[in-house]
Amino acid sequence: MSSDELTPIIEMDGEERYDYFLSQVGEEREIWILVNNDNRFLKIVSDDGDVEYLPVWPASEFATEYAKGADDLSPRSISLPDFFRKWVPGLTKDGLDVGVFPGLDKTVWITEAEELKRDLQDAMSDF
Template sequence: MSSLPPLLDVSAEQRLQATISSMVDMKEVWILKDDDGCVMLTSDDEDGVPIWPDEELAKLWATDEWSHCQVMCISLDDWLSKWTPGLMKDDLMVMVCPVPAEEGEVIMPEYLAERILALKG
């Protein structure tokens, strides 16, 4: 079980803070993928990739229409060096730690990278 605070009952902003802290501490981030690649979500005219700080939270999303998806761990280095530029190039956002009752913060990948790098020091 993860050492993160229970993120199901906190605000999207608190989940964002906890996810960034976890990414820096654990040096990883979790996504969902299927045979076509990473799962995408659409929120208020924004398309993006949902991310989670740990495997358990990602698995909570892998139900119903997403039940065929597998969780996938991405190293923080790969996220910063490959995923961030790719998301920026494709004009995609990052949906940070959506939970079943609420979508996560929707932020630009470069803003997420800035927050990560600021915390890494």
């Protein structure tokens, strides 16, 4: 995907990016996260420490674009079955939300893992 194709999508507002995320992941059946050199996933904590979330993207290109300037982050794919079976219970147990498709402007749609799972299952019924 070229930067000309990425830019209009990245510049969507949070709700539009959430809907785009659902349709892309529903079709491709994978979610993208960022991991560091130690294979630890990126977790974002708000300045006041009240909110912690796992940022996720619908394609590696978006994750790569978000990580520009961070030398130790690289995209990693998670299959949707693995996300549902392993990640959703783990995130829920750890009290970690999911930040769906953070924009370069740092806006993000934050939701609970179980709610994202339900939304993705609804989106997949369209395919």
